[in-house]
Amino acid sequence: xxxxxxxxxxxxxxxxxxxxxxxxxxxYTARSFGRALVMPNLRPPVVSVEMALAYxxxxxxxxxxxxxxxxxxxxxxxxxxxxxxxxxxxxxTPEVLAYKLYPAGATTNSDSGVTDLSRCHAALEAMQxxxxxxxxxxxxxxxxxxxxxREARFIEDVLIPLRATFPGLRIVFEHVTTKExxxxxxxAEGSIAATITPQHLLFNRNxxxxxxxxxxxxxxxxxxxxPHRQALLQVATSGSPRFFLGTDSAPHSKDAKEMDCGCAGxxxxxxxxxxxxxVFDGLGCLDRLADFASRFGAQFYGLPVSEQTITxxxxxxxxxxxxxxxxxxxxxVPLAAGEPLGWQLSL
Ligand SMILES: [Zn+2]
Numbered sequence: 001x002x003x004x005x006x007x008x009x010x011x012x013x014x015x016x017x018x019x020x021x022x023x024x025x026x027x028y029t030a031r032s033f034g035r036a037l038v039m040p041n042l043r044p045p046v047v048s049v050e051m052a053l054a055y056x057x058x059x060x061x062x063x064x065x066x067x068x069x070x071x072x073x074x075x076x077x078x079x080x081x082x083x084x085x086x087x088x089x090x091x092x093t094p095e096v097l098a099y100k101l102y103p104a105g106a107t108t109n110s111d112s113g114v115t116d117l118s119r120c121h122a123a124l125e126a127m128q129x130x131x132x133x134x135x136x137x138x139x140x141x142x143x144x145x146x147x148x149x150r151e152a153r154f155i156e157d158v159l160i161p162l163r164a165t166f167p168g169l170r171i172v173f174e175h176v177t178t179k180e181x182x183x184x185x186x187x188a189e190g191s192i193a194a195t196i197t198p199q200h201l202l203f204n205r206n207x208x209x210x211x212x213x214x215x216x217x218x219x220x221x222x223x224x225x226x227p228h229r230q231a232l233l234q235v236a237t238s239g240s241p242r243f244f245l246g247t248d249s250a251p252h253s254k255d256a257k258e259m260d261c262g263c264a265g266x267x268x269x270x271x272x273x274x275x276x277x278x279v280f281d282g283l284g285c286l287d288r289l290a291d292f293a294s295r296f297g298a299q300f301y302g303l304p305v306s307e308q309t310i311t312x313x314x315x316x317x318x319x320x321x322x323x324x325x326x327x328x329x330x331x332x333v334p335l336a337a338g339e340p341l342g343w344q345l346s347l
Contacts, residue, residue: 002314003346004286008034008306009273009293013135013174013195013246015039015108015265016059016072020326023062025251028269030063030070032345034306035298037097037135037246038072041109045077049089052076052096073097073301075135079112080119084126091130097301098133098172099123103158105141107220107264108250117162124162128169133301135172138181139221148205151221152180163190172300175200175248177221179231185242186235193300195246196236198275199266199335204229215257216333219250220264236292237285244297247272253330254322268335271319275336277312277343311346 011029014036016022029036038059040046046055052074059072075098076082076090082099090096102113114120127134139150140157163169173185173194185194197219205223208214217223235243249272250265257263268275273293280289298305319339325332 001286004277004289004312004343005309006290006312007294008308008310009245010034010297010306011036011247011249011272012172012244012297012301013037013039013197013248014269015041015248015250017251018042018055018058020329021251021253022059024325024327025249025267025269025332026059026062026070027064027067029249030067031347032269032273032310033070034308035071035073035303037075037301040075040077040100041102041107043109045079045109045112046074047077047079047082047112048086049076049093049096052090053093056095075100077102077112078114078120078123078134080115082120082123084122087123087126087132088130091126091132098135099127100174101134101136103137103139103141103154106137106139108252110137117158124166124169128166131170133170133172135174137220138173138176147222148224151176151178155180155184159184163188163192172246174246175221176232177224178228182231182235182243186238186240193242193244193296194235195248195297196232196243197246197248197266198268198272198279199223200229200232201236201279202275202336215262216266216335216337218257218262218264219248219266222264233279233283237280237283237288239288239291241291241296241299243292244295244300245276245293246297249335251325251332253325254333255330257333266335267332270323270334271336271341273310273312273345274341274343278341281342312343313346314342315344317341317344 102110
């Protein structure tokens, strides 16, 4: 098979930034995906429906003529001060699909994040009542905990107690990276799902250190050991509707990555679908890609599967080593820069 036609996929975890940065990356996503759930970790964070709708308008205005029809959905930033009233307002706003829990200090622009979930009791209760989804960055932020263990510890210390208190809360465990997270989501009772990025399916932590320090493979949660990657491959291709596509594509300029304290995040938007196709093809599971990329996420969020399609075509190319960013004033390095790519999105 050299051509694969699937319903237009959705990216259920995406960072677009704002202003010129957003304008220089949004087209990559809009050409591959019909919808995306846009993360709220701007400065200042997107904490209200009003801010989310204004941000959404800026995104729509940045779309080029060939990118019209792309439908961004918004996630609001959960803080210690999120009110039940704001959650109810969000639940009545069709463009808002979720709240995002960042434990304070967990990743890029997360310093407004939740310091203690007990402070969010009323907001979480309102989410449970309205069916609003809570997307979680699943890592503890205690610096005593080894960075490679923070996701597994989050399950025990935060997720299980949270779900015991709010058993009806609908949760997406974002960008899972470990066997522990994959096993938990596969087996848990109730309404829970997980997104998986291309980098966590393609690479293990050796990629961070291959011949030297590789900042463009640094993201949070950080890449893990090979057995964890194998566990993610297994669940992503298992046909379980609990696992679906979320790139976590996170643009940072080349300069901001290549420095003494480089930013966390992999920019996968330009080639995300080709990379996922490569993963599924490598396992002989191309027939499962449409469920993972185009169906299961839409089902979880209660949206129809796209009636449009995309075509992925087999063919060798090499991923660019860098792309223009911020009106060409800066450069950005895509995930797997310089590596061969076995699939292309036909436009
Ligand atoms: Zn993210």
